Amino acid sequence: MAALSFELETTSVGSRARAGKISTDHGEIHTPIFMPVGTVGTVKAVTQQQLKDDVEAQIILGNTYHLYLRPGTEVLEAAGGLHKFNGWDRPILTDSGGYQVFSLAANRKIKEEGVMFQSHIDGSRHLFSPESVMDIQRSIGADIIMAFDECPPYPSEYGYAKKSMELTHRWLDRCIQRLADTPDKYGYTQNLFPIVQGSTYKDLRKASCEYIASKQAVGNAIGGLSVGEPEEMMYEFTELCTENLPVDKPRYLMGVGTPWNILECIDRGIDMFDCVMPTRNGRNGMIFTTEGVINIKNKKWATDFSPIDPGLDNEISRFYTKAYLRHLFVADEILGMQLASLQNLSFYLWLVGEARQHILAGDFASWKTGMVDQVKRRC
C-alpha cells in the first residue's frame, strides 16, 4: 500500500483555483472536494448507501474526540477500524479532536504535555496529547490523520496567538515522531496532514506556513479560520496561506463553510473542505439549492409542488416537492431532516464537482462570479 499522493491536473487562468486527484489506499478523490462530516461515525441522518449513491461523497470525516468517547477505540479496534465498523469503504479523514476539546472551555486545561479535559457525556477526565491523539487516529483507522493543534479563538492577542502557534508547531513535531514510531494499523497507509495556525496575524500565518511546509507532509491544512472573523478576513488569510504552502500538495481549509465561501476559497487555491453546515443547517430547515437558499419552514412553500431542487440530477432532490418537505418540517418529522441532509450534501458535492469541471474547462473565474450570486440568493 502507498502513501497518499496528489496529482495536480490543472491550474486556472486568472485564479488560483486548481483541479487535482488525490490517491489513497481507499480510492481516489477528485479535487476540489467537499467532505461530509460524520462526527460520531455517521453522517447524521444519512445512510452509507445514500452517501455513495445519492450524495456521491468521495471521502468523509470522523471526529477523534467523539469516536474516542463513543464507541471508543476498543470497539473500533475489535471491528477492524471505522471503515469496517460503519461500512464506509472510501477514504476517511479524522480531525484531531483539538478543536472539540478547546470548545469545552471551562472543562479543559492546556499544558505543554497536552490538554486535560472532561467528557461532555459523563464528566470523566481524559488527556489528549499529540502522542495519544495519533494513537487514537491510528485505531480509528483514518486514511488522513490530522495533527494535534491548538485553535485560538477570534480575536486573539498577538502574544497569545504566537505562543499558541509555537505550541502547535512543537506538538506537530511530536505527532510526526509518534507516527514514525508506530506502524499503520490495518494494512493501509495512514497519512498525516499538519495544520497551519497563527490567528489573524500575517507574519504568524506566514511563519506557520513555512514551518509546516518544511515538514514536507503529503498534504497540508489551514486551521483557525472561520471562527468568527469577518468573511473578507477569512478570504484574505486563506489566500495568504495558499501563497505560502506547497503547490504540489493538497490544501485543506478546515471547517469552511457556506457554498459561496467554498467557491471563493477554491478561487484562492483550496482543494479540500469540510463543514457541518449542510447537515446541521439542513436539520433546521435551511436548504441549499442550485436556485439559492430556502427557509423551507416558510409559509410560501406550503403549496409549491416543484421539486426540492430541479437543478440537481439526484433522485431525492427531484422526487420530493418543496411543499412536502415543508410539511415534514412543520410536522417535526424525522424524514424532513433526512431529505434536507441529502439535498444539502448532494448540492455541496454538485457544487465542487461543477467547480472542478469549470477549472478543467478553463472558465472557472467567470463561472464563479455568476455562481456565487446564484447560490447566495435568498429564495
Add this chain to the structure above:
Amino acid sequence: MAALSFELETTSVGSRARAGKISTDHGEIHTPIFMPVGTVGTVKAVTQQQLKDDVEAQIILGNTYHLYLRPGTEVLEAAGGLHKFNGWDRPILTDSGGYQVFSLAANRKIKEEGVMFQSHIDGSRHLFSPESVMDIQRSIGADIIMAFDECPPYPSEYGYAKKSMELTHRWLDRCIQRLADTPDKYGYTQNLFPIVQGSTYKDLRKASCEYIASKQAVGNAIGGLSVGEPEEMMYEFTELCTENLPVDKPRYLMGVGTPWNILECIDRGIDMFDCVMPTRNGRNGMIFTTEGVINIKNKKWATDFSPIDPGLDNEISRFYTKAYLRHLFVADEILGMQLASLQNLSFYLWLVGEARQHILAGDFASWKTGMVDQVKRRC
C-alpha cells in the same frame, strides 16, 4: 377504474389462514399483508424509495386526524391527493380519525352528530362527523376509506359497549350515504371498509359482524381490539369475528400487533394488519429479527459484528452490524432510528410474506408454531 376486489387464493388445512389478492386502482396487494403506518404522510424515518425497495411495502396507512390538521385538506387537494403529495404511488388506506379523537380524552365530546375535539397542536376546536370524515378521506385520496366509529376502551361496561356499538352502526349508515352522495376525488375508486365493534362481549361482536356483513362492503375491519385486553382474549374475539364476517372479502384487524400476534391472527383468518410497533419500538431500540427480539442498547451487542439480521435478504439488515446499530443508539444518532425502522418494517413484511408462502404451500399451521417461538425469543 374499478372497485376494490378480492380473490381468495387458498385457505389452509387445520387453520383459518388464507392467502389472497386485493386489486385496487393503485395496484395489487398480496395477503396476508402488513401495512406500515404513515401517520402524517410519512412512515417515520423511512423514505418512499426505501419503503418500496428495502421494505417492499405494498400498501401504507395515512391518518385522517393528523393529515386534516397538517398539512390540511386544502394543501392535499392542491397537490392532487396524498399519493401525489408524498410520492407513494401504491395503495393507501386512511383510518377514520375516530381512534385518535377518542384518545384525546378530556379534549373531546361525543354526540350523535359526531365528535367535538380540540387539536393537540393549537387547541383549536373541530367537529368530526361521519360525513366530514368521509369528505376528508376523499380529499386525502385514500384507496381504502375507513368508516367513522367509536372505539370503546377496555374494559367497558356492557351497557356502554352496546350503546357505543349502535352509534358506530348508525354512523356507518351515514358514512355509506355520504360516499354514495359524493364522487371519487381523483379519478380512481375510493372504497369503504366498515368496522366491527362490540368490545369484549360475544353477543355484541356477533351482532356487529352481522350488521357490518349486511352492508356487503368490499372489505371489513375489526376495531376495538388490542386496546389493553389480555392477548388470549384478543385472539378469541378475533376468531369470533372472522367466523362471522364474509369469507369472500378481506378482513382487516386494526392496530395489531407484535410479530406473534400477527401470526396467531393470520391463523384465525385475518388478511390485513397495521401497527406502529415496528417503527415506534424501533425508534426506541427494540429490534425485531428472524432470530428474535433484540434490545439493541444492551451492552452485549457492543462488539457483536454480525449483521443486524442475517436471515433477511435485505441490504440494510445485512450491511450494518448489531455493534454499529447499538453505537448509533447509545450516541443518540438519527441514523439509528432510520436503520431500526427499516429493519423492523422489512422483518414484518418478510414475516407476512413467509406466512403467505406457507399458506400457499399448505403447511402454514405447523410452520406457524415454530415461527411464533422463534420470533418471540428474547436474544
